[in-house]
Structure formats: C-alpha cells, structure tokens
Amino acid sequence: MTGSLRSPWFWLSLAALALLGLFVLYPLANILSASVIGPGESGWRRLLASPKYLEAIRNTLVLATSVTCIATLIGVPLAYVTARYSFPGKGLIALLPLITLVIPEVIAAQTWLMMLGNNGLITRFLRDFGIRLPSFYGWFGLITSMSFIYYTYVYIGVVAAIGKFDAQLEEAAQSLGTAPVMSRLRVMLPVILPAILASALLVFTMAVGNFAISMILSHRLPLLSVVTYQAAVAEGARDITMQSTLASVSVLIVMAVLFLNRRIVKRGRYEIVQGRGARPRPLRGLRGLAVAASAGLVVVISLLPLISIMLGAFTASRGPVMQWGTWTLDNMLRVFVTAPQPMVNSLLYAGTATVISTGFSAVVSYLVVKKPNLLTPFVDYIAAIPLALSGTVLGVGLLATFHGGWLPLSGTASIIVLAYVVRRMPFGMRNGQATLQNIPNSLEEASISLGVPPVQSFFRVVLPVMLPAIASAAILTWTTTVAELSASILVYSGGRETLPIQVFRLIDSGLMAYASAYGLVLVAVILLPIIVASKVFRIDVFSSR
Amino acid sequence: MSIDIENLTVTYGQEKVISGLTLNIPEGCFFTLLGPSGCGKTTLLRTIAGFIPAAGGAIRFSGQDVTKLPPHRRAIGMVFQDYALFPDKTVNQNVAYGLRARGETGAAAARKVAQALERVALGHLGDRHPAALSGGQRQRVALARAMVIKPAVLLMDEPLSNLDAKLRIQIRETIAELQREANITTVFVTHDQEEALAMSDLIGVLNRGAVEQLGSPQAIYARPRTGYVADFVGSANRFVARLTPAQGGLIEADLGPVRLFATDAREGAVCAEGLLVIRPENLHLSRAPRVGMQNLPARVRSRQYLGSRTSYRLDIGGDLNLVADAHGPGHDGFMPGDQVNVAVDPAQAQVIAA
C-alpha cells in the first residue's frame, strides 16, 4: 500500500468515493437530518401527533407481514415440488423469474384492476351470475396482487437452496427409521430455512418499499410509501421536514430487516450442505395432475398481466369504459404517433443510465476487488446503501438535495438518470465483483510484465474477459431502469414523463386502454434486449441474477 | 543482465517477510529460489518483478537501479503458475501481445511469433484459443510468450507445479534448453528440490525470508551448511553430537551409543557440539565389515522397496535410528530383523554447526 498516493487507482477510488458521497450519502444525510432539524416543528413530533401517519406505518407493517407470509406459503411448496418432482408442464415454471422481471409492477397492478376492479372482466362476469366480489381496492387487492408478484423471489431463493441440499442426508434420516415426511421436515427444513428466511425478508422490504401497487390499489388506506409520496408532491421541496421524517421511518424499517438478514445469512453459510442434489422424481397419475394443475394455476395467474394488457391495448374505449370485444389500433397509434414523448424519454433516460451505471459499477468493482486501498472498503460500503433505500425514499432524498442550491438538478432530465443510476448501481456492483473474483490477478500481471502499463492492461486484458458478464449486467440494468417508477415519479418534471410514469398517470385517470398500449410497448422495450442477447449473443442474462 | 539485490526489505503491512536480503545473480545464470511453503519465494520474485514495492534496500539490473521502476518498464519476462494466458486471444495473439506493446507488428513480428512457437514445438496450434490446449501446451505457450520479447530477466513462479510428473520433467528440459540458448538470466521459484538440483546453475535456499545457503546444486546437496538445508534438500540422517578434534583434519563425533569420524564442515565456527549429517545413500550395507571404512553393527527394523533402490530403517543402539538407501544388484537383500553392517566413509559424513 506504500506509494498508493502515486497510483492512478488511488485517485480513481477517491473520485468514486466523492461521487458516492455526493449522490448517495449526502441525500441520505439530508433526509435523516431534515427529519430532526428541518424547518418548522420537528418531524418526529408531528409524526407522533398524527393518527394518519401512525396508521400508515401500522398498515404498512401489517401489509408487508401478510404479503410475506402468503408469498412464502406459495413460493416454498412450489419450489419444493419443482426441485424434487417432475410432472407435466414443469417447464412452464421455469418462466417464473422471467415473468417477474419483465412485468413492471405498475402494469401488474393495472391488470389486476382490469380483471378484478369495479369494472373488471372477472368482476362483471361473476356479477352476471349474481356473485359480488369484495372491492379490489384496499386490503384484498393489495395483499393478493403483491403476494402473486413477490412469491417468485421466495421461489427463486428456495429452489437454489434445495438444489444444493444433499439427498443423502434425507435418505440417511429415513434409514434411521423416520417416516419420509417427518424426515424431510426434520432434516431439510433446518438446512433450507436460512434461504427461506432470507427471501422472506427480501419480500418484506420490497412490500414496505412498494410504491406502484400501493398507490394504485390502496385508495383511502394510508400506507407509508403513499403518504411519503403525497407529502413530497404536496409540499414540494420547500417543506422537507415531514417527507424526510416519513422516508426516515422506512429507512429504519429496512435497515432493521437488513440487519436481521445479515445475521441469518451469516449463520446459513455454514449450514448449506454441498453435495449431490436429489434427482427429481416423476409424479404420475392423479397426484401428478393435481400438482401440475396447481403449479399451472400459479403460472397462469402470474401471466395474467401480459395477456390482459395485450387485449387491452387493442380494445376500443370511451373514456374509462372499456368496450371489450371491439378491436382498434387507436391506442397503439397514440403511443407511436400522437404522443410518443414518453417512449422517447424512456429510451433516452434508461439508455443513458444503463451506460453510466454499468461503466461505474465495472470500474468500482474492479477497484474494490483488484486494487484495494485505504478508500475502497468505504466505496464498497457506501455503494451498497441504495439497497436499503426504497425508490420513494431515494426520490425524496434527491429532490430535497438537488432542488436549487449549488447543484440544481431538479427539473432536468439528469435527475431522473441519476435516480436510475443510484438505484441500480448496487446490483451492478454485486455482479461485477462476483465476475472479477473469478479472474485471476496473474492475467493482468502477465500483461504488465509484457510491457503494457497498468491502466492499459486493464482495458486490453481484464475488460475483454469481463465483457460477457458486463453485457448481461447491462441488460438487467436496462430492464429494471426502463420499468423504474417510484423514484422517477418524484423527480420528473412536465414533458419528461417516462413510459411507467405515463402508464401510472393514465391508470390514475382511469384510461385503461391507453395505459395498456403504453404498457405493452414498455414490456416490449424490456423484452427485446433479453431476447436479442440470449438468441443472438447467447448471453445467459439470468445467470448473474 | 546480472541481478544484484542489496539489503532488501519487504513488508506486508506490519509484517516483515524479507529483511535485509543480499544476493547477486550473475548474468546468464539459471538461479533457483528453493524453500518450503511460506518462506517468501513468491514475495522475493514479485519484488524483483516490481509488483511488490521494496520497503528498503535496492535491486539493480546490471548496475542500473530498478527499485523504483514500475514493472512494465523493467524488461522482464514472467511465467505464472496458472499460466495466465489471455483466454479471449488465440495462441498467436497471446505470444504477439508483448511485441505489440513494443510497437512491433506486421510480418516481422509474425515471424518472431512463429519462431517462438516453433521453439516450444507448438507451431501448428497458433490459431487455437487457450481453452483448447492441454496443460503442458498452455505452459509452453506461456513460456513462448515470455521469451519472445527477449526479456533482460526471466522470472518463473512454480511454473511446473500444475503438471503431472512425466510432463514436468519434459518441460523442465525445454525450459533449461531455451534458457541456455538465449542466455537469459533466470530466477526460478520452486519448492521441489529435485527440480532445483536438475535445472539450476545456482541455488539459493530460502528460510523465513533469508538466504540460508547459496551455491551450486552439487555444493548444496553434498555440503549443506545448516541442518535446515540438509533436511530440505534431499533427506539426511542428522544427529546432535559432542565433538573432539582428531587426526588428519577429521573430527570425532560422539553420538552416545556410537562414535564416528567425520569431515569438519563447520567453516571456522568452533564449538563442542555440532550436527552430524550423513545422506542415506552414503551408508553402505553389507553382511560383513568392510576394510578401510568405519563399521557399525545395526539391525534392520523396516524396509521400503522403491524399485531402483531400497530404503532401510536401522537401529544402531540407544534410541538412534538411521535411514540407509541401498542401490545396485541385490539392494533388496536384507529383511527386517537381520543383523547387518553399516559402513561409513569419513569423507561422506559431515559435521556442521548446530
């Protein structure tokens, strides 16, 4: 580490630290401090005095808890069944991760409304038979739709854990005289429990931070992210005290969960048994059919959004009233011809953010993994902080920090790009670090020993080896930034609507047909790079997930 | 180019791994750093290359101070344990990489690349990617890549340790041949003493970051200066002995149950106690005492048949044990429990400072 002051890597680390300090730490510090010493009465006193805010916190915790429980109850059995048995239609379930990835939450919420809302397809169909469903707004809709989106995270996490579980352990327990079901529970549960808990906690934080579904379906039910958003929109950046206080509350909730998560992961590391995974056993007859039917039902429900926006995008409407069965191209015409600005904006902002985020993550992970110095641990730590910030919190922070002042970004396109970059960077970092850990140092040293200076060696030798991983990280970044809503809706200004923002506004106005058309284009924009990458370049996009 | 290392100190954080090491490697020499795991071989090699900064002292290449020179300007060639071939480039591109960095491209460079690959008998594989080569082939590409730039010094860190035994011997010869042909000063790191003895002009045995003994393979093997060297290079019978001077420059070593005459290799250090060192192959077994040698009665305790030789463990009284290797016809003729005679030539038994 001697002579580090002269190395280019030190200065690069310093630059990265400065950027992270400015765009991550500073806004976060602003939120936390404004909640205490912001203008007006202390935010925390106002919070404790307001029944509405307290109810919002309670509702959010109740909602997140119920969603976590239901998502776990769907995800774990599904994972177990797919990992251990083969049955007709099992291939369909492999689609699950793809579905959650490509369907933005705002569209999922929209389609649930189109099916089960007051004027929804299923609601009207059942009404004809005299069956009245409870209103989809409020608890019923929130819990149903979130559970059916978030169970996939449980599924993905648990499938991986079961895959690593050694079937021999289970057989050993059976050979000692325990009945199969009991032995399974006794032996397997402790081993995969850390994975279940970790993914459940992930679901919990996502439910706490969820904006799109909460906003669209909560109606008069106060929720933390909704009241935070409303406080920010109503008061703008002038009175930042209340919005900062509410944002601080969700930061604290998420930090508590992440702290729990760390402890679980730490313990779990020793418990995962490496070994031969069990061969899936075929399930035939009635049991096979039953399993296939219930698994299929889950997949179909997950696919519902795609089907319904496809129908909706080509269905005529008069104002908020969908004229199901009457087809039209007007909606699509609006997206591409009459009002194409949201599409153009989305492509532009997400494209820029993808380039910046991918580049920054690649360089910073390189510094952290290959050129550690006094600064890199801090860089690594600060770069992970956005994982603990929901989009709403980040939006409030950016708005409070860069509204006016010496760096007046608010009102420009750059603050939207900034929000995208900050939200996605931790994922890019994680991916980049994992890749770099697999590239031996000797590769770069070989290049240097052959006479190529260090920085050029990075570009000529390390970068080409990283490229496939960078490409798949870029695609993931693209798919998630294009769909980003919760932070951008706080920081965007008139004329800078993106596709998700446009969909959100149209749903808010009840214009479902137009919303479907913009939504369909959004899904296409998300899907296209994935298809191109996996078909043309043979990049396994999901390997880095 | 000669390599002169003077009073070199290298630290990792607070820990001094090398302190005050001085070493001169003459031009064109095949120098081997030999020592057990963790003794600092890699550290020293990487400091010579410039990847690890020296905390003190100096490194000179033919008199020119390179201590502060970054590695890419030191004109070194390096061969890595894991080969470090660039996976996205073909064999040809790998070998041409260093030439390109020196501004050499085009037909002349292509000819050099072809020649370098020809030298390691890989002329026909230039268009392959490293993933499509065997371990031995990869190692030879790495060698060609390091040699083609005509480095001033060639540095190799356990380049053979990932290869199987047969291949190791084969590539060992290739390396030695190429080095002699090009007359490049070479530093070779290994913990395999056989490799060191077979390839080197000069061996430095490293112990905890210090050179314990520097010498030709013959000197290191036949006249180890310390118990550490005697133990690490080959195997040796070692006994702490009380010493009394005897006639003819010899010294008498008292082991307790037996006394032996031995050559004094203490190099001036006079002390009452020392180490008696005898290589197993210098203990000669027979049924009857031999004329002109010192003879000890012994009993065979166990034996290991090793094909070209048999290794015997012998009791010579007290708690003392000897290992003797028998070669030649009938080397496996003694059985456990047999009473045998062990003959030792005083010239082949040495006393060193304890």
Ligand SMILES: Nc1ncnc2c1ncn2[C@@H]1O[C@H](COP(=O)(O)OP(=O)(O)OP(=O)(O)O)[C@@H](O)[C@H]1O
């Ligand atoms: N990056 C590092 N930080 C701290 N200590 C280190 C580092 N690298 C090596 N060491 C220590 O320095 C000492 C010498 O290590 P070195 O790698 O030079 O050994 P070596 O002789 O090459 O061993 P081997 O034969 O196992 O490769 C060891 O005690 C090791 O633990």
Ligand SMILES: [Mg+2]
């Ligand atoms: Mg080493």
